[in-house]
Amino acid sequence: MAATATVEKAVNALLKWRDSQSHLQKLQLLEEDELLYLIVSLKKIPQNRVNPIKVPLPHPLIDPSSDSAELCMFIDDRPKSGLTKDAASKKIKSENIPITKLIKLSKLKTDYQPFEAKRKLCDSYNMFFADKRIIPLLPRLLGKQFFKKKKIPVPVNLNHKNWKEQIEKACSSAMLFLGSGTCCVVKVAKLSLSKKEIVENVVAAINGIAEVVPSKWGSIRSFHLKLPDSLALPVYQSMPDLRLKIVASAGADNATPMEEKQEVEVEEEDGSHQKKKKKKSKGRIHEVQYMDDQENINDSNSGADKDRITTDEITTKKKKTASKKLSPIDMKVKDKKKKKRVAS
Structure with a gap:
């Protein structure tokens, strides 16, 4: 397991580096909160899955109650679903659910076909949610931009009444996307948090990922921390496997090295004899x-008596x-x- 002291050293080093680079960066009109990333390296390629795995964090990355949180939800408006946009918007207002935009599946198919429209939609909101029933249809409708920026919609079961609880739980969790490789990048903390809160988030993310990944700690190779433009600092590194496999021939357990050499020479001689044969x-x-x-x-000549x-x-x-x-x-x-x- 990763020690808290090691995580504290890595966080302090990254924050010092960020302060030293602050005067070199250009000022932006809209200041965006920087994120701290955890790089997870596994020993084996896991089974690929589209839906992210939720890893609980003590301090959420997105505060649903704040005005800066922009959350979007895709709902299923097909006749079989039994849900309309008006009914969903009424429930969101009555229960004070932190959703700023509702988009129907039919509108997603028609109004967001161009690439530019999909890119603007991806950049307009902090997080996306979707009805659990339409999750298999979204990869084709949303495109690659959502997958590149790790903004794949989080599935929500709208048949249940606890919409607010499901959304708040997703906002206070780190999203682990297990892709087709052995490395995964997870957002674990905001730099606007205090050092203590950042360390708590990193430790919670490391322990939570180790419990969720197949084979748990046995399948984890390393953990690294980094900022968007910084180097990756190691936090945890597993020991390499140094198992030696000794293959012994049957009945040769007590054989000396000289006898083994003689056996090899005899086999070579036998092989040469076989070639000669x-x-x-x-x-x-x-x-x-x-x-x-x-x-x-x-x-042919046996039948002829005269020709011998x-x-x-x-x-x-x-x-x-x-x-x-x-x-x-x-x-x-x-x-x-x-x-x-x-x-x-």
Whole structure:
């Protein structure tokens, strides 16, 4: 587990770096609250999922009660859903639910088809919610911009009456998106919070992610903290696996190193003998083919009583057939054998 002291050192270092870089940054008309990011590195690629995993934080990233919070919700207005925009807006006003914009599914299909309209919609709100029943339809309708900026709508069960509770819980949670790789980036704190609150959020996010991820701490490789333009500072690093697998042959548990070497040499010698045998077998194949040819010649000439073949004619035919059927490699082998016989 990551120690709180280590997290405090990393947070202090990042805040000092941010203060040193503040005079180099250009002033903006609308000041945006900077975020602190936690980089999660896993040992194995997890199962890909579209919906984010909620990790509770003690200090929320978005305060639903504040005026700066802009929350948008997509509702299902199909006939089977039994929900209309007027009924949803009445419930939001009566229960004081912090939703600033309601968009119907039919309007999302027609008015937000162009890329520019989708980009403006993504940048206009801090967080998006959607009816649980239309979540599978949203990736095609929203486009890549929502996935790049990690603003995928959080599913809400609108059949239940606790809309406000579900929305407030999502606002006070860090969203973990398990993609197709081993690294995930999670927003864990705002820099407008105090140092103590930032550290508490980071520790809570680390422990919460470790409990949610498959295999828990066994699947986590490292945690790093960073700002948008800073270096990533390590907070937690797992020890590498140094397991050595010793494969021993059956019946050779008490064998000495010299005996093992001898066994290897014997195996190599056996392999060489097998190669030699294969070469000899090739020569035998040619001899068998020749014998078959000779038998065919004898069978063809057995019916004729007058035409008899002498031994000289057989030897001449044997040489001709051998020269025709032998391959260049076999010819070389034959020449080497002749030279050895002459030398001996």
